Amino acid sequence: MPELPEVEVVRRGLAEHLGGATFEDVTVLHPRANRGQDAPLADLLVGARIDEVRRRGKYLWLDLGDDALYVHLGMSGQMLVGDPGVCTSPHMRIHASLTDAAGRARELAFVDQRTFGRWLYTPQVGGVPVPVAHVALDPLEEDFDRVAVARLIRRKRSPIKSVLLNQEIVSGIGNIYADEALWQAGIAPTRRASSLLQREAVALLEAAEDVMRRALAEGGTSFDSLYVNVNGESGYFSRSLNAYGREGEPCRRCGTPLRRIVIGGRSSHFCEKCQ
Known part of the structure; x- marks a missing residue:
């Protein structure tokens, strides 16, 4: 995803x-692109x-x-916008015609090769769609409170990598x-989250924000053609990665070969010396 x-x-x-x-x-x-929807999507969306x-x-x-169109991109979902008839992908799962704010005809195509993604028309609760209410x-x-979230992280006894992946935290x-x-x-x-000092947990959240802002500035991270933006262009932050996917390569801080281990079923790449 x-x-x-x-x-x-x-x-x-x-x-x-x-x-x-x-x-x-x-x-x-x-049908998988709109699974879980009781009424025809056109009946719900036309005129919205x-x-x-x-x-x-x-x-x-x-x-x-009051309602929302929740979009789950899955592993390969793309939301492509263009003039009518531009998208000809054999993996188009949903096609929408729209009139934009300037009165021009536009096309929105949901392309999803692996069909794990979907669109779902849903009510909003507290300003977010029902499927996102727990996130x-x-x-x-x-409104993100770094100090409060750092305290929440430090209450967990799981490895810090697993805690960072918990979307409810x-x-x-x-x-x-x-x-x-x-x-x-x-x-x-591998370090237990509860062992972190408050300043360490805050610094970790600051690092997460920093690395994501830098990735955002470069269009995101892309390893193949399945991630593209609305114009069909891939991101390229993968060229700037310091840890992920660099097993056996030298750490850019100390030169120690990076290790890959599995934590909670997910690959984790790190430096044994300076982490």
């Missing part, structure tokens, strides 16, 4: 092109206006007022950026 910076790139692109747009027609081309495009952590939605604030949100930090934040903060992924 794309991580926070990748989803934020998509959110910004959708907001730029579709803010204020109205749905004119919607066609579901693959996109007030805002929002995100929390890795979760994206189109704000339609914690992420480090890039204005802090959202948006996936496997890549957890490794990067831990490397930047000099904290081993």
Whole structure:
């Protein structure tokens, strides 16, 4: 699943092109792309206006007022915007025609090769769609309280890598950026979260915010053609990674070969000497 910076790139692109747009027609081309929906998606969306495009952590939605179109990108989901007829992908799962705020016809195509993603029309509770109600604030949100979240992290006895991936504690930090934040903060992924000092936990959250902001500035992290922004362009932060995917390569701080271990079923890359 794309991580926070990748989803934020998509959110910004959708907001730029579709803010204020109205749905004119919607066609579901693959049933899995709208699984869990009782009524036909076209009946729910046609005539709805996109007030805002929002995100929390890795979760994206189109704000339609009291309701929302929740978008789960899955492993390979793409939200592609263009002129009508531009998208010809054989993996298009949902096609929507819209009129933008300037009165121009636009096309929104949900392309998903692996069909793990979906669109879901859902009510909002407390300003977020029902499927996102349990998700914690992420480090890039204005109301994120780094000190309070650091205290919450320190109550957990699990390895700190696992705690960073718990979306009910802090959202948006996936496997890549957890490794990067831990490397930047000099904290081993195996260390028990409860052993961190408050200043260490705060510094770790600061590192997570920093690494994600830098990734966002470069368009996100992309390892293949399945992650693209709304214009079909891939991110390239993978060139700047210090830990993730660099097993056996020298640490950029001390030169020690980086190790790869598995924590909670996820690969973790770190330096034994300086973390």
